[in-house]
Amino acid sequence: MSIYAAQHWLQSDPPFVFYMLPMRAWELLAGRLIALRVAKAMKPNQTIAEFLAASGLALITASLFLIDEDTPFPDLYALAPCIGAALIIAAGFHRETTVARALSIGPAAFIGLTSYSLYLWHWPLLVFAGIYRNRELFVSERVAVVMAALLVSALSWRFVERPFRRRATGWT
Structure with a gap:
């Protein structure tokens, strides 16, 4: 349905x-x-x-x-x-x-581990960058914002997601 x-x-x-x-x-x-x-x-x-x-x-x-x-x-x-x-x-x-x-190898595993954080961070960063520029972002600017989103996502995964998972389930 x-x-x-x-x-x-x-x-x-x-x-x-x-x-x-x-x-x-x-x-x-x-x-x-x-x-x-x-x-x-x-x-x-x-x-x-x-x-x-x-x-x-x-x-x-x-x-x-x-x-x-x-x-x-x-x-x-x-x-x-x-x-x-x-x-x-x-x-x-x-x-x-x-x-x-x-x-399971390097970059693919990293994207998998941080995918939820990346899902949460990428769109607000892209939107706010467009608002800040007051225009549609160039491809190079979008790439830079996505790279920033990857960095913020890695930090979010490490310092927010992982501690919550450990505390709630004992899982690393």
Whole structure:
């Protein structure tokens, strides 16, 4: 119902669809199914796990080309990155895949660890930089702001997220 409602309202009120929880609930449901370990019940052999992980990565990569500033979002195009991420996670419950090993190295692992902080910081920094400049930012300026967001995200992860996780769960 959530994705159907999002499709219905997307034509008349795109900001409503983007920001309102009922229209994005289907995305949260995908994450919740993974969190509940519904996919853990699957026990694919190594070949199937590799196929699932590679398919997930292909969907996420395709999203880079399918979704741009002219794409209504969250349209059905949002299914690609959402399902892609779910496939990668589900494939890794019982098997270590090539995709998982690739995502575990240096820069990719850093982006993964700081992704929530980066999600929270990147947009306000981009918006405030545009307000400060009183114009649309040049590509070089956007790159500089994103680099600043990476730095702030790393600090936020280290000094905010990690301490909360340790205190709440004992997890590092």
